[in-house]
Amino acid sequence: MQLTQLNKLSIIVYGRGAYIQDELHQLQKRCNVQFVPEQATREDTIDCFRDLAAHGTHDVVLFLSAVNAAPFDVTLLGCFIPSLQFVCGLGAGFDHVDVKFLTANQVIYANCPNAVADPTATATVMHVLQAVRGASQAEAVVRRGEWRLGLEASPDVRDLTVGIVGMGSIGKLAQRKLDALGFQTIYYNRRRLSPSEEGTARYVSFDELIETADVISLHTPLTSETHHLLSDAEFARMKDGVFIVNTARGAVINEKALVRAMQSGKVSRVGLDVFEREPYVEPYLRASERASLAPHWATHTTRTYRDIERELFANLVSWLKTGRPNTSVNDPLPREVVVGW
Known part of the structure; x- marks a missing residue:
């Protein structure tokens, strides 16, 4: 099993959150964290990701927004294979995620169901x-x-x-x-x-x-x-x-x-x-x-937004420490262990 040094890890944060910015900026001091603004369309997101992939490898994608990015499939994320190891998105549902594609490429996907x-x-x-x-x-x-x-x-x-x-x-x-x-x-x-x-x-x-x-x-x-x-x-x-x-x-x-x-x-x-x-x-x-x-409104409370971002970050921390997030949707064999956390 290979080891990945934390300072060599590349994390893409798509969209802007409101509650975990301090944690992400602290993490930025220890590894390569790139903040990507939410794009206007899915096509713009695909182009953005392909440009990022052309300039280096990336291990993690955190979706703080998915409105103009979904579905999470080979078209969107294929450019990050084979370096991609972990993807986490907000919300409990994962029907917008091609879990089979991610599993086949040994990429773990985690959702945020508890928040x-x-x-x-x-x-x-x-x-x-x-x-x-x-x-x-x-x-x-x-x-x-x-x-x-x-x-x-x-x-x-x-x-x-x-x-x-x-x-x-x-x-x-x-x-x-x-x-x-x-x-x-x-x-x-x-x-x-x-x-x-x-x-x-x-x-x-x-x-x-x-x-x-x-x-x-x-x-x-x-x-x-x-x-x-x-x-x-x-x-x-x-x-x-x-x-x-x-x-x-x-x-x-x-x-x-x-x-x-x-x-x-x-x-x-x-x-x-x-x-x-x-x-x-x-x-x-x-x-x-x-x-x-109601217009898909069940989760729209002020506390939910805070809790869901914190659950996403907790998934990332768990993955960094153990190779497994707290709420994994799939279970591919881990390829690498992150050290230096």
Whole structure:
């Protein structure tokens, strides 16, 4: 196994953060840290990276912004191969990352899931309550000056079962918050959790969850297996009047199938923070008072921005010290160990 001296390491920091600048500038005294401003377009980012690669090798890329850089694939990062060893990006999702390409080239990718977990779980609870209590409908009636005209009594949360699909860090936090409000919870996960992690939630199969839950809340990453996890066949098997909440990724739901299920009455109301073809939203959803909508907004709190940058930097420090970040998405064999930290 090769050793890399810290003073020979080259780190690219793409985009400007607000909370870890001091740490990065301190690191700059010990290794080569290059700050790259966020580019106007992806094409500009690709050209910028290729120019950097033409003038030297680079071992690490930290993305403090990805708006005009994604996807993280061979077109964007291939110019840094074979020297590239570690890439870290903000946020929990990694559907914009070509993990297979990075793994094949022994590049570790780390995300930052912990910083966004609590605000996303809180947003989940907000969407669940809005959907169950019909908050969007009630607000629309008041704004039209119609007071309670046409509003029906909503279910009581103490009589409802929430089915959580995906019990990672966000799903577990959402479960605890929902439990405090009186909901019963069941969950489906790729593996059953330990009793201490389950809490009061009951583990069930995916089939049982979609057939028995009153509210279905999605917390899975977007992969080839979870793409359109909920579509016409799944909606047909759900209870009549089910509530659907999605704070994960839009394409986990077939949005046109969701519209059909709402039009038929199978789905009573929805709470959606994410959409299949963002920023496009199906016209029916935009017009429907039975849909509570937000623009991929669950993580947008002032504390999140601070926490997520610190989690990214902690991933870098862990990689420098041990060869592994704290929250690695993939697991290629480490090629080099950094010494001198």
